Amino acid sequence: MVKAGIIGGSGYTGGELLRILLFHPEVEVEYITSRQNAGKPVSFIHPHLREVTKLKFEDYNPSRARDCDVVFLCVPHKASMDKVPELLSSGLKVIDLSADFRLRKKELYEQYYCQHTAPEYLEKAVYGLPELHREEIKKADLIACPGCLSSSIILGLAPFVKAGIIDTEHIIADSKIGSDAAGASFNFMTHHPERANVVRPYQVVGHRHLAEIEQELGLIAGKEIKVGFTPHAVDMVRGILSTMHTFLTRDVSELEVRNIIREFYKDEPFIRILKMSKGYYQLPNPKYVIGSNYCDIGFEIDTHVNRLLIFTAIDNLIKGSAGPAVQNLNIRYGFKETTGLEFPGLYPA
Amino acid sequence: MAKGVCPECGAEIEIEDPVEKEIVECEECGVELEVSKVDGDEVEFEVAESEGEDWGE
Numbered sequence: 161m162v163k164a165g166i167i168g169g170s171g172y173t174g175g176e177l178l179r180i181l182l183f184h185p186e187v188e189v190e191y192i193t194s195r196q197n198a199g200k201p202v203s204f205i206h207p208h209l210r211e212v213t214k215l216k217f218e219d220y221n222p223s224r225a226r227d228c229d230v231v232f233l234c235v236p237h238k239a240s241m242d243k244v245p246e247l248l249s250s251g252l253k254v255i256d257l258s259a260d261f262r263l264r265k266k267e268l269y270e271q272y273y274c275q276h277t278a279p280e281y282l283e284k285a286v287y288g289l290p291e292l293h294r295e296e297i298k299k300a301d302l303i304a305c306p307g308c309l310s311s312s313i314i315l316g317l318a319p320f321v322k323a324g325i326i327d328t329e330h331i332i333a334d335s336k337i338g339s340d341a342a343g344a345s346f347n348f349m350t351h352h353p354e355r356a357n358v359v360r361p362y363q364v365v366g367h368r369h370l371a372e373i374e375q376e377l378g379l380i381a382g383k384e385i386k387v388g389f390t391p392h393a394v395d396m397v398r399g400i401l402s403t404m405h406t407f408l409t410r411d412v413s414e415l416e417v418r419n420i421i422r423e424f425y426k427d428e429p430f431i432r433i434l435k436m437s438k439g440y441y442q443l444p445n446p447k448y449v450i451g452s453n454y455c456d457i458g459f460e461i462d463t464h465v466n467r468l469l470i471f472t473a474i475d476n477l478i479k480g481s482a483g484p485a486v487q488n489l490n491i492r493y494g495f496k497e498t499t500g501l502e503f504p505g506l507y508p509a
Numbered sequence: 510m511a512k513g514v515c516p517e518c519g520a521e522i523e524i525e526d527p528v529e530k531e532i533v534e535c536e537e538c539g540v541e542l543e544v545s546k547v548d549g550d551e552v553e554f555e556v557a558e559s560e561g562e563d564w565g566e
Contacts, residue, residue: 415517436538437538438541
C-alpha cells in the first residue's frame with residue numbers, strides 16, 4: 161500500500177481527493193492537514209465522509225509528512241513552493257494541485273502570480289495532464305496538476321492544434337464555471353445573494369490559467385500560441401463547460417474532425433466524444449459528467465464563418481483537479497491508470 | 510454477428526441478422542442508418558432520411 165498525505169485537506173479539492181483516495185485499493189491515507197481545523201475529525205468539514213473515515217486533521221509537520229510515500233498539496237499558490245523543496249529532499253513524491261509548478265518559466269509564473277521562491281524546481285516538475293505527459297509522469301517526483309479551466313480548454317484544443325487544421329492565431333475560449341471553483345473560503349462575491357442566478361464574466365482578460373493553456377498548446381504546436389480566454393461564473397455548484405471558437409484553415413468533414421479527436425485520444429480512458437445527430441444529449445454538458453473523471457468532447461462545424469466549435473465538459477473538482485492527481489499517482493506507481501476512478505457521474509445532479 | 514461502418518461518424522456497428530432496408534441507430538453518433546447491402550458478415554449502411562429538428566422557437 162502506498163501511504164499518502166494530503167496537505168491542505170479542508171478545501172473542496174482536498175475533500176474530493178480524500179473521497180477518492182479512501183476507496184483506492186492501493187492507497188492508505190496516512191495524514192491530512194488543516195491549519196484551521198487541526199484536531200477535528202475530517203467529517204466535521206467534509207460531512208459526506210461521516211463514518212467513512214476516522215481521520216482527523218493535523219497541523220502540517222514535515223517530519224509527519226515523512227511517514228508518507230507521496231504527498232498531495234491542496235494548498236493555494238505560494239504555499240506549495242514553500243513546502244516542495246523540503247518534501248522532495250526527504251525522498252517523498254509530490255503531487256501538487258496548486259499552480260506553483262505548472263509553468264516552466266519563472267518569468268511567466270511571476271507575470272501571472274507572484275515571486276517564485278523555488279524556481280529551480282520548475283524545470284524538474286512535470287505538467288500533470290496525463291493525456292499529454294504520461295511518459296514523463298512515470299518518472300517524475302514532482303507532478304504539477306493542471307488548473308480546472310486549463311484542463312477543459314487544453315483537452316478540447318490539443319487534437320486540433322496538433323492536426324494543424326485551425327488558425328492558431330485566432331482561438332477564443334469561453335468557459336462557464338460553477339461556484340465551488342472559487343474554493344471553500346468565501347468573500348462578498350461568493351455570498352449567496354450575489355452568486356445565485358448569476359451569469360457573470362470575470363477576469364475577462366489575462367486569467368491566470370491562460371499561461372498554462374498557452375504553454376501546453378505551444379508545446380504541441382512547436383510555436384507560440386495565443387488564446388483569447390474569458391470565463392463566466394454561472395449558477396451551478398460544480399462543473400465547467402468550455403466552448404472554443406476556432407477557424408479552419410481548410411475544408412474538413414465532420415468525419416475528419418471526429419477522427420482527429422479519436423486518433424489523438426485513442427485508448428484514453430477518461431475522454432469521451434459526445435456528438436450525436438439526434439436525441440436530448442447531443443453535445444457536452446457538465447450535467448453529464450458531474451461526479452466523474454470524464455471529459456466529454458463535442459464539436460460543430462459552422463460553414464457560415466468557417467468556424468470549428470469545440471465543446472468540453474468536466475467536473476472541475478474531479479477531472480479538473482483531484483482526478484488527474486489520482487491518475488498521476490496511478491501512473492507514477494505503475495497501477496492501472498483508472499484505479500480508484502472507475503465510477504460514472506451522478507445523473508441527474 | 511455482421512459488421513459495418515457508420516458513414517456519418519466512422520464507428521463500427523455490429524448487427525445481428527441484418528436485413529436490407531432495416532433501420533438501425535448508430536450508438537456513437539445517434540444517426541439513423543438504413544442497411545443498404547448485406548454480404549455475408551459485411552453490412553453497408555446509408556444515412557436514413559429523417560425529419561429535421563426545428564430549434565427556432
